[in-house]
Amino acid sequence: MNKFKTVFWLCAFTVLIAGNSGCKNVQTNNDSQAENIADSMDGHTSDQESVLFLLPSPGEILLRFYSADFQYNPELLNSPLNKDKYIGSKAQTLNLGVYITDMAYSALFERSAETVNYLEAVQALSTETGISSTIFESLLVRSKANAGKLDSLANISNEAFSNMLEFLETGGKENTIAQVSAGAYIESLFIALQSIGSYSEDNEALELLSDMRFPVDNLLEKAKSATLNEADKTIINYLIEISTIFNDLEKSSSKTVVTQNPSGEVSIQGGEELKMNEANFIILKNKVAEIRKGIVSY
Template sequence: MKSLFTNLFLMSLAFGVSSCSSSSDEVNSQEAVEVVTEELAEEATNDNVFYQMPTPNELFAVLKNSDAPFNKEILNDVSNSGNYLTKFSKALNFGVFIADLAYATSQGSFEDAASLFEAIQSLSKDLEIENAIDQIIFERLKENLENANADSLFYLSNETYYSAFSYLEENDRQDVLGMIAVGGWIEGLNIILNLEPYSEDSEICQRIADQKLTLENLLIFVSDIENDKLTDLVSDLSVIEEIFNEESENSNDESTETEVVNSTNEDGVMVFGGGNSVSLSNSQFDQLKSTVMDLRTSIIEGN
């Protein structure tokens, strides 16, 4: 049986697929997803643990309701892919490029998506995980790029991310898995922090606030991996966690438990998430934007 982490990662993948797919190919996937998520939700509840580890695609699904324009300048330059010489920098930036891919496909930027696919394929070979992303996936990606099929590309970029995670876990390469997870999460958060100015009631700011729970679970996962480089990353992530926690310390809400709560979003899709709503202040937004940008810069520069 797959680990709870993988099961719940697959669950979040399913949510991303069902919320953004529209083609006939994805209809069949969604039907299968409904069966899988029911089984995995039961497993998660029975274990009394809930890890909310969404793919970058789930993070960017919010953009379909946003007027924020596509910002190519915020992507990591694909020419940097040849500058990463260590396993650590390659794995972190594999995650970065996956997040960039999710953002580009969510906005229908096909030219950027094509370049990002090449960078991801190159790094997958360097990391010896090319078997995780088989040729069939790349052929489907190429076909959908040629046909300018944004919905299918968004789905396939999600599938690429999960395939890498599943392969690494099955082959007991938790260190690389953790590095990719951190790189992808930091890049996704950096992108969404730079989409629009702070607005307390905006859906994007709420999505940023929700990353507090995601970070908590990411820290739990990464902290269990014995790797000096990841230990240093945990320290960096803990600084971000402190910024998120500022609101909690000043809040009158005494609840500290996170429950598995099922709800239905506006598209009629079942969503599994934390029961406690999280808010974000202007000060936190500014601190997060600066701190995350600094860490992200260090990552893409290969430091």
């Protein structure tokens, strides 16, 4: 009877703990686990302000250029067959980012087979860099089932990026996020610059290119706050080189005007606009090509 009582109380105690922690996304403040989560979170501020820098996915970045009449050119991409040739965590994480962008590019142009090939390359390099490959398995099944559907393939590509970010954020691997994102952003810039080809003042894509300054700056800030090793410093240097070129663009500012209509809709007008001239364009194109070559070489 005593044995039964002991087991009963052990069960009751455990169920109480488990039930309490699982209740409607609420955790106890006293729980040391919860304290650890809160302490390790970026963007959490109590005494001093720290900011979580968010990044649009490579698919979202390329989507903007896609509407600027870009043509599909597979020669711009890094072959997924190269995935096994990258040795060392720096090369693997940077090229994981490169492949994520190449997957997004293939998805945008509804190239189903290529999208699946790149997703498989992403999954393979993820495993090498300590990211759970299971987060991509359902996406692989969906990408095969949704062959030729632009919205579905694009969503799958964006989901692959956000699933990976979530996995890394949960594990507190901010430096890996910075490395992967740097590879992805450099590849996005490379594809955009090569697709534009030569400079033409009235090319609408130049404005979109200038807008890349914002996500690059956010990524640079994210990378700076996550710096831990020499590999991260190399990446920061890449980003600083690119950011410096963006900072040299001609700026025109107008006062920011915020208005709110009776239905509550807020309009924000004015602010800073950047203008890219031919010299800026050539410098940026050459610098990005040089950095990208260093990343994809093996």
